[in-house]
Amino acid sequence: MATRPRTSRLRRTLLAALVAASVAVPVSGAAGPAAVPAPAPADLGPLGSAAPAALDERYAANRAGIRAAERTAAGHGDRRRAAVLRAMADPGRRFLSFDGRDGGRTTEVFGDLAHAGRIAVLVPGSDTSLDAYGRLGAGAAALRRELGDSAAVVAWLGYRTPGTASHEVLTDGSAVAAAPRLASFVGELSAVRPDSRITLLCHSYGSVVCARAAAELPVDGIVLYGSPGTGADTAGSLRTTATVWAGRSTGDWIAAVPHGRIGLGFTTIGFGPDPMSPAFGAQVFDAGSGGHSDYLRPGSVPLRNMARIVNGRAASEGRHHA
Known part of the structure; x- marks a missing residue:
């Protein structure tokens, strides 16, 4: 008898979120990041x-593409985007790919990819675009410092992330589109660095993307942090040989998101069981007490524990089921 009330509450909560998001989309999307024009990038293969x-040749070609996008943004009158791109075009930065169109797609390397024995690939969640790229870049840089010189971090913004105030963030549509791109990139990375240990770190909605691609990813570990769910019922149903880890800070608002899936006929909303639950079967690590955007904060518990996982060592700073 307890199942029906829980299902009813879940349905009401998710439907309310869907309605609220649908109302917010026309307002928030009117002048969103995708509205800023950019030239088509060179085809680097x-x-x-x-x-x-x-x-180095690839980095130089993408630097030229970033500078071209900066000029286009400046001509469009978007000084904020132009400033972001000007910083990205710094000669010391290394981009494996760049496309400034439709909100932006980038793949940036932190560290020496040519010689790294361990590689972490960051997959971001909602509201990540060129205009908000600084947060992802800062987190990647912090993780690289924590890992040390023998490791590299790759910040993969390879898809159009859903907005937090959008109906897309409640469905797996964006993840379905992104997963083949992630699998393709990680496959290429594994092929050119076959002796490196590769770990995926998947934040928030990024964990849905990683889960969709998991069976095709030649990686040693998949870390789900700040996850709303993955769309899978268990870690085993991801069909991966990688070790699956899950962590959530005690101060993360996403803990209040209801877990389950509701079919509405035209779509399904929700991402199923909580990856932190014992029934899901992930290896749980302590992610401290920060907020939803604090996992890669320098000196934080989750940063240290995720660095240990990337390095092939067990997370050492406690375990909890928040």
Whole structure:
């Protein structure tokens, strides 16, 4: 008898969120990041080599593309986007790919990819675009410092992330579109760095993307943090040989998101069981007490524990089921 009230509450909660998001979309999307024009990028093809000379050539080509996008944004009158792109075009930064259109797609390397024995790939969640890229870049840089010089971090913004105030964030539509791109990139990365240990770190909605791609990912670990669910019932149903980890800070608002799936005929909303639950079967690590955007904060518990996972060591700072 207890199942029906819980299902009813879940349905009401998710439907309320869907309605609220549908109302918010026309307002928030009217002048969103995708409205800023950018030139088509050069076709550099797949990542075919991790030799230093080949990487330097690719970095230089993407730097030229970023500068072209900066000029276009400035001509459009968007000084904020132009400033972001000007910072990204710094000669010290390394981009494996860049496309400034439709909110932006980038793949940036922190560290020496040509010689890294361990590689972490960050997959971001909702509301990540070129205009908000600084947060993802800062987190990647912090993780790279925590890992040390023998590791590299790749910030993969390879898809159009859903907005938090949108109906897309309640469904797996964006993840379905993103998963093949993630699988393709990680496959290329694995092919050019076959001896490196690769770990995916998937934040928030990014965990839905990683779950959709999991069976095709040649990685050693998949870390789900701040996750609303994955769309899978258990870690085993992800059909991956990688170790699946889950962590959530005690101060993360996403803990209040109801877990389950509701079919509405035209779509399904919700992402199923909580990855932190014992029944899901992930290895749980302590993610501290910060908020939803604090996992990669320098000196934080989750940053240290995720660095340990990337390094192939068990997270050491406690375990909890928040």
